[in-house]
Amino acid sequence: MNVPLFENIIKSHCGLTFDGTRSQVLEKVVLERMAMLNLASPEAYAVLIQTSSLEMETLVSHLTINETYFLREPASIDLLTERLFPEIMAHKAAGERIVILSAGCATGEEPYSLAIRLLEKFGPAIVNFTTIIGIDVDVRALAIARKGIYGRHSFRGVPPEFKNKYFDKVEKNLFQIKECFRKQVDFRACNLLKIKELQDIGAPIDIVFYRNVSIYFNDPVRRSIFENFSSVLSEGGYLVVSFIEILHHDFGILSLNEENGVFFFQKSLQLKFQERRKWRGPAVEPKKRPDRLPASKTGPMARLDQTPVEKSIVPPSATGLPDRVADREPALVVDARQQQRNTLFAQALALALQRKFAEALPIIRRFVQENATVTAGYALLAAVLIELRNHAEAKTVCRTVLQLEPWHIEARLLLGLVARQEADAKEAQAQFMEASYLDPKCWLAHFYLAETYRTVGNRPLAIQEYRISENILKNGGKPNHGLTLFPLACSAEQLLHLCSTSIMRL
Numbered sequence: 172m173n174v175p176l177f178e179n180i181i182k183s184h185c186g187l188t189f190d191g192t193r194s195q196v197l198e199k200v201v202l203e204r205m206a207m208l209n210l211a212s213p214e215a216y217a218v219l220i221q222t223s224s225l226e227m228e229t230l231v232s233h234l235t236i237n238e239t240y241f242l243r244e245p246a247s248i249d250l251l252t253e254r255l256f257p258e259i260m261a262h263k264a265a266g267e268r269i270v271i272l273s274a275g276c277a278t279g280e281e282p283y284s285l286a287i288r289l290l291e292k293f294g295p296a297i298v299n300f301t302t303i304i305g306i307d308v309d310v311r312a313l314a315i316a317r318k319g320i321y322g323r324h325s326f327r328g329v330p331p332e333f334k335n336k337y338f339d340k341v342e343k344n345l346f347q348i349k350e351c352f353r354k355q356v357d358f359r360a361c362n363l364l365k366i367k368e369l370q371d372i373g374a375p376i377d378i379v380f381y382r383n384v385s386i387y388f389n390d391p392v393r394r395s396i397f398e399n400f401s402s403v404l405s406e407g408g409y410l411v412v413s414f415i416e417i418l419h420h421d422f423g424i425l426s427l428n429e430e431n432g433v434f435f436f437q438k439s440l441q442l443k444f445q446e447r448r449k450w451r452g453p454a455v456e457p458k459k460r461p462d463r464l465p466a467s468k469t470g471p472m473a474r475l476d477q478t479p480v481e482k483s484i485v486p487p488s489a490t491g492l493p494d495r496v497a498d499r500e501p502a503l504v505v506d507a508r509q510q511q512r513n514t515l516f517a518q519a520l521a522l523a524l525q526r527k528f529a530e531a532l533p534i535i536r537r538f539v540q541e542n543a544t545v546t547a548g549y550a551l552l553a554a555v556l557i558e559l560r561n562h563a564e565a566k567t568v569c570r571t572v573l574q575l576e577p578w579h580i581e582a583r584l585l586l587g588l589v590a591r592q593e594a595d596a597k598e599a600q601a602q603f604m605e606a607s608y609l610d611p612k613c614w615l616a617h618f619y620l621a622e623t624y625r626t627v628g629n630r631p632l633a634i635q636e637y638r639i640s641e642n643i644l645k646n647g648g649k650p651n652h653g654l655t656l657f658p659l660a661c662s663a664e665q666l667l668h669l670c671s672t673s674i675m676r677l
Contacts, residue, residue, distance in 0.1 A: 172213045174198050180221060185231060185308050186364045186392035200233045228360075232311040239280045240325050240631070241333070244382060247411050248284060250433045251378065252292040255409045259377045260300075262407065269301050272376045274363060274400075275384030276305030279316025280325055282356045283348055285380065287337055298355050304372060306361035313358045319348040327631055363396045366403075375405035382413040385420065397424050401438060410436040417608055434608065515541075519551060528558045546572050550581045562589050580609045580616075587619055599623045614643040614666075621673065630677050637677075641670040 177197055178189050189197050201216060204226075210216050220227045242248065251271075259269050273282035282305035289297050307313055323344055326334050338346035361368045363384075379400055385393050400410055401424050412420055417434045421427050425436035515538040522531035532555050539548040549572045556565035566589055572582040587602035600623045606616035621636030644667050 172198055172201065173217075174201075176213075176217055177201055177220075180217060181231070181234070182392070184227060184364075185362050186388045186396065187231070187234060188387060188389050188392070197234065200230065204230060204233070228308075228310050232309045239277045239383075240327055241280045241284050241321075241329050242288075243281065243284070243328075244413060246431070246433045247380070247382065247413075247435075248288050250411065250430060250435065251285060251380075252288050254430060255378055255411075255435070256289065256293075259408070263300075267300070268374070269378070270372075270374050270376045270405075271301065271303045272372070272379045273303070273305040274307075274361075274379055274381040276307050276316065276358070277309065277312045278321075278325075279305055279313075279319065279356065279358065280321070281305070281380060281382070282316075282358075283319065283352055286352050286355050287333075298351070301355075302374075303356045305356055305358045306363075306372075307358075308360065308362050310360050313360060316356075316358045317353070319353045320345055321348070322346075328629070363399060364392065366399045369399050369403045372403065375408070376400075376403050377405050377408045379404065379408070379410040381410060383416070385412070385416050393420060394422050394424075397422055401425055404438040406438060408438045410438075412436070416611075516548060516551070519555075523551065523555055523558075526558075528555050531555050532559065544575060546576050546579055546582075549575070550579070550585070553582070553585050557585060557589060557592075562593060565589055578609055580606050580613060583609065584613075584616060584619070587616075587623075591619070591623065596623055596627045600627075612643050614640040617643070618670070621670075625673070625677065634674055634677050637670045637674045641667060641674075644670070 174189075174194055174197060178194065181187050181189075181197075201213065205211070205213065205216050208216070208219075208226075210219070220230055256269065256271075263269060271282075271285060273285065276282050282303050286303050289301060305313075305316060307316075320341060321338075326346075334346055337352070338348050341347045359372070361372075363369070381400065385396070388396065397420055404410065404425075410425060412435075417427070420436070426439050428435055428437055515534055519531045519535035519538060522528075522534065532552075535548060535552045535555060539545075539552055542548050549568050553565045553568040553572070556562075556568060566586060569582040569586045569589075572579050576582075583602050583606040587599045587606065590596075590599035590602060600620065603616050603620040603623060606613055607620060610616070617636045618640040621633045621640065624630075624633035624636060
């Protein structure tokens with residue numbers, strides 16, 4: 172079968188891409204549809220899906236994965252109720268409705284979650300000035316959403332009282348959301364690539380939730396869809412994506428903002444194109460989060476604490492300062508004075524690699540004193556301090572790094588490791604989540620995020636993060652672990668085995 176032919180047809184229709192094993196899924200589904208329709212030729216089926224909108228919708232329905240549940244990523248929903256909605260409401264004229272769009276809503280759990288949380292926050296009168304619309308290209312999923320009947324899978328991670336309060340039991344293990352919410356949410360079929368279909372929604376949209384959808388698209392498709400959203404957003408309107416999708420959408424089309432660790436976009440036509448990439452919204456207290464700067468990747472030791480391969484991660488010896496660091500740190504220039512300082516760094520690094528941390532400590536301290544702006548020195552110092560269980564000073568050093576380079580991924584990873592060792596799951600989660608935002612392909616950040624979720628009993632998110640780590644490693648991402656001074660001694664196969672074993676245990 173000419174699978175690329177079908178890939179191109181579907182990509183042109185709705186933007187779905189088929190990398191890796193998804194090509195096999197596409198071939199399997201096409202063959203199943205051909206058998207159902209008694210078609211012997213793949214070419215005949217290709218003609219059919221290009222001439223029959225009904226069959227194209229059916230095919231797409233079989234290819235989309237409607238993985239969703241109620242109150243998913245609650246921090247984003249809290250952002251809606253605590254900031255975004257009140258801000259939009261404050262600027263609306265009397266009688267104007269606030270329009271909220273759940274894009275890629277699948278079977279409806281997301282828009283219903285938004286409706287419930289808004290009711291809890293603002294009371295029953297909210298329905299009088301709020302319109303919530305759920306859109307998806309999968310018409311079968313939309314039919315389920317309109318009925319609003321859900322099984323246990325949709326309620327994972329939510330307290331029993333949520334289900335008891337807002338749903339009626341219709342039969343064993345099936346619950347229907349109450350009629351008032353079914354009336355409030357309007358579900359429509361919509362292809363995000365087709366601007367006319369988005370414009371047909373009507374009034375300008377004030378808030379768009381577009382979470383965990385773009386993973387099926389490549390960058391050109393993501394950009395096209397983002398441009399479409401920008402054109403239908405109201406002035407000052409907001410767009411919320413999943414935290415793992417942030418960097419894939421920072422095209423400069425909308426301005427990127429952050430509040431309490433949650434990132435979102437805002438439409439602001441007063442800003443020039445280049446200014447949109449720089450503006451980060453309202454100021455926040457420095458102690459909460461420093462201003463953003465371009466990311467830097469220099470850093471300390473890689474070690475998987477409390478995992479079966481812990482002792483194999485750090486290599487037994489080193490020959491000196493890696494070329495990668497020397498190339499990237501402008502302070503490490505080669506002159507007589509600086510060469511001596513470079514030697515200090517190399518000595519400390521070599522001792523640390525030999526796990527002679529007490530001997531490395533005074534040398535790296537001296538290097539830091541003489542090179543106060545070189546973040547690699549601070550990062551190595553923090554790693555050594557962690558190994559010596561001096562967590563308090565290690566955290567202080569990491570914060571110094573973040574003052575010099577706020578997007579320094581190694582400092583975030585090290586702060587997360589310290590938090591794990593101190594059993595502070597909330598802080599560990601925040602640091603590893605931040606690291607995964609800085610570099611979505613940093614498998615180590617996703618791995619430790621999975622470990623943290625597993626520790627607190629959040630099984631769905633733990634599995635999700637393990638799988639992200641697994642996918643990155645399968646695609647050759649082993650070197651991209653975020654801690655660049657030290658290579659990993661274990662193989663990609665060992666790391667993949669660790670992820671897959673953890674998933675099976677969950």
